[in-house]
Amino acid sequence: MPWFKRVEKGIHTPTEEKKETPDGLWYKCPECKTVTSMAEHRKHLYTCVKCDYHARVGSNEYFAILFDDNEFTELDENMTSADPLNFTDSKPYPQRVTATQKKTGLKDAVRTAYGKINGQDLTIACMDFAYIGGSMGSVVGEKIARAIDHARKNRTPFLMISKSGGARMMEAGFSLMQMAKTSAKLALLAEEKLPYVSLLTDPTTGGVTASYAMLGDFNIAEPGALIGFAGPRVIKETIGKDLPKGFQSAEFVLEHGFLDFIVDRKQLKQRLSDLFGILHAEEETVSVKSKEKKATSKAS
Ligand SMILES: [Zn+2]
Secondary structure, three states: OOOOOOOOOOOOOOHHHOOOOOOOOEEEOOOOOOEEEHHHHHHOOOEOOOOOOEOOOOHHHHHHHHOHHHOEEEEOOOOOOOOOOOOEOOOEHHHHHHHHHHHHOOOOOEEEEEEEEOOEEEEEEEEOOOOHHHOEOHHHHHHHHHHHHHHHHHOOOEEEEEEEOOEOHHHHHHHHHHHHHHHHHHHHHHHOOOOEEEEEEEEEOHHHHOOHHHOOOEEEEOOOOEEOOOOHHHHHHHHOOOOOOOOOEHHHHHHOOOOOEEOOHHHHHHHHHHHHHHHHHHHHHHHHHHHHHHHHHHHO
């Protein structure tokens, strides 16, 4: 006699009632297939313990990694997209916006905030790839522009963390205008001698690469990040040649002179605060020197 007997035939569990294995207990590295616990993965700032593969993370994680005690004040947190073109692809744009907001808990593809990193003031704009591929629409451009204004007003350095597929198709020309707008704001920041560091993370492409992501006083990147303007397939078809190995990886882009350095996420906070510290000291020396100069020219 069997231990268990099926007394009822044809038991069906509807999909919505099926219990899933709890998500996020284990992490499997897509590069080297090493499995670690999620807690361990988080402790390593979402980089692989074995091969150092940097998993994609969003603004929540970057803010937690960078801001002291994860304390920060968010700017323009409720700004959302309008639909200036009445755009419809597979669904109307406003519907896509609402659905994406619900799914991701984000209002748009960038979050901006200010706070302290290792005790120094900093304004950060950080993109989220989960929100329509980190596409740059008018909200992204406007929030970045306002974050730069915040940095100018409060005389803090500015850090941009890019992660984007490029311009947002649903806002067409309005997206492209953001390139000029953010670039102009960065020019004002530079005029006011405030440092701008641009961190390119996987992936940074399209109009974002062609504007603010490449305009830093320092352009830096995470290891292995895909960085480019057009995608490799398009380029291959255009030039009709095979592309070199590692094409458009952060390491390739560094070797060809477009980046200043590559930084491991585990050293990111320290490297950035060292860099801002040096730039700040430099600024003070320069202003002291110019004051001395004025004083001597008055005296002579
Ligand atoms: Zn790995």
